[in-house]
Amino acid sequence: MGSGVVFLMFTCFSMAGSEIHTLEYIYTALSKPVEVPGVYEFTAMGILDNEQIDYYNSKEKTKIPRQTWMSQRLDGNYWDKGTSSRKSKEQWFKVNVEILMNRMNHSKGGLHVLQWRHGCQGEPQPDGTLAFRDGFDQYSYDGGDFLSFDPKHLQWVAPVSQARATKRKWDDSQTLNQYTEGYLKRECMDWLTKFMGYGEKGLKNQPAPGVYPHAKTTKTPGKVILHCLVTGLHTRDVEVDIYRNDDNMTEADGVTSTGIRPSEFSADGTMAKTYQLKKSIEILKSDLDIYRYKVTYRGDVTAAGKWEAPKLEGGHAAIICGVLLVVFIIILGIVAVLFRKKISENCISVLRSFGSKDTVTTDGSSNPTDTEMEKQNLTNGEPNGISVPEAEKLKSANGHADV
Template sequence: MSPLFLLVLLGTAVAVNCETHKLTYIYTALSKPVDLPGIHEFTAMGLLNDRMIDYFDSSNQEKVPKQDWMKDRLPKDYWEKGTQSRKSKQQWFKVNIDILMKRMNQSQDDVHVLQWLHGCEGEPQDDGSLKFVRGVDMYNYDGDDFLSFDDKNQVWVAHIPAAEHTKRKWDSMPVLKQYTKGYLEKECMDWLSKFVTYSQKQLRDAKKPDVFVYTTPSKKPDNLVLRCMATGFYPKDIVLQIKRNGRVLEPADGLETTGVCPNEDETFQRRDWVEILKSDQSDYTCQVFHEASGFYIEESWDRTIDRNETPDDSSTVVLVGAVGWIVVLVGLIAVLLGVLRKRGILTPPCGGKEGTDSAASIPLGSVGQPLNVSAGVPKTEIPDGTDGAPVSDPLLSGECYHDNRNTVQDPPAAEV
């Protein structure tokens, strides 16, 4: 089993001088909504070198940039067209997940997961260009590899018996195979080259944070204020979490935050804090992940108290921090874990219950392994796919959409 949920993003930091560059996209659809915060019926995200660059979900219905350079360098119509494309792809997934459930005689009462991954990998050349190394286009259903495209031989590969029907159908559509190959080797590579160029400055300028965990007096004599501060980092995207005995604290636990604030030297800082009893013997840690610089640490509180700060000095202005992309991923992980537990494949760890934050406590960098479907499929990759491909009609005959002026192209979709 190689669930795409767990395959990417959290465990890999990208160096500026990496040997290859990868542009990948992942789409995840659930057979029905689930009543869990932060988990959506449909999500789509683009990644450059395993770093999220754009995002869409069924609740917000808008494709948005997740890197400053994406927002600065791409025009408004890129995002408008991308939004329409992903809305269309959402409908395609809705139709086809229903087809697969009927084909496999599955109950409508259960939650099922269909995912699509596609993208390309390129190697830098002496003249500054990127040479195509490999492409990937594959589907995953309920955590199992379902169907993938063999780019070299231009055939679809069925990984389970239920995919044989789709393989035969798609192999009989030459235009679909030709377009998929062309997308992976040409269009995807063109966008990869463009995005790598756009992102280079941000990658070069990344700075790691300094992290401090300490306590200060509280206005309440029996309490302390436990604080975690990360400062001096660039760019501003960062994940900071305070844990009590391994459980991530949330606003409902009294957690407060300044959010990300600028420093005078053009770097950034963030401080989170929570009031605790002086008598509390719990183990408290601060977990910080700064993706751009490849920095990760989980620092423990050594139970010392900084008495130089006045009570609640940093609590006067509180901004409840926005939940970053990492929480979206944690939510997706929670859904998949729930599916697997329901089938008896996994049991909740340490007595945890479904719907709790047990998934949120998974350490960064420990989530999942690279996809291993067949030889030639790049590791840690997940394709984007939909910007520009007409998918509202599931019975596509292989017609291709070629307006690639300001939006990433995807292989055309056909009914499974």
């Protein structure tokens, strides 16, 4: 079940990792279907502090949870009502995207996008509650701002002329504007507080993320790459900082990042259970000691430290082993030459002592001189005058070479 694609066209977004918490809902409607995987004619999603918590699209037509704690804490009635609400909004968008196309003098054959984003921001208080900080209710058409609500003055703002007719109509209904204000300041804040509580309880029993700093040699002599990988993240609220002395390194200084990516999904593949993030930088090996890392997860420093010097990489180890093997083979060759030379000297000595006594019978049988030769070649039980301990040394040497 795909997560769909969101066309982010608004000028205001929640800030990740800040003390301000945000609950928002984004609805996206296309003027016609497109043959692109994961892109639907209508999608809707709830987002809590940049984490998707629920999802709906025009294909499955079911509101589903995107966080484990959402599925655990909210019953079937909540999801049934949510599905009905999303279906109604899908029909509303289908009608209104056509109205705007006509108002903009756009042909029906083209692809156009209408989006609605609304939500609230809360600021933590000393007593643990969340106080309303701001609310937003915005519409965009084809990527441009179309209409937005001003909660302070209880009126709509029309940045383009085509939106003025809608502004007048909605401003004439103070009941509508008061309802919008009430939703942003009260109902939305109630859900934000509730969802934050659910999420916090769900995260309390989760293990701390794993932090894996690693230094690796490069093909460039005198340089190393520093990696800091953080895994097992249950939210996206994480920062990995790399410092050179007291200076926080950025992309301009050569820091690269994988971005926060899902690393583990639920059994049905619809929810990301954990995330991971890796940042890296290439430096001079001589500067290794002045670099350090810091990992901040959900506002707390989880890990901080320095990198250890890179261990011997496989390529360098193979070269060293190869050189040692060549040296060993050369030594073994020298031993073999000396061994053969000693055998030759013993054979010559035997032949000289045997030459005057050598006789051959007509039937090919051995005579006494053959026995004398055998005795001379078998000194201490081993051929060619090599003692048993010496032979064992040669066997041991060959055995070591095989290993």
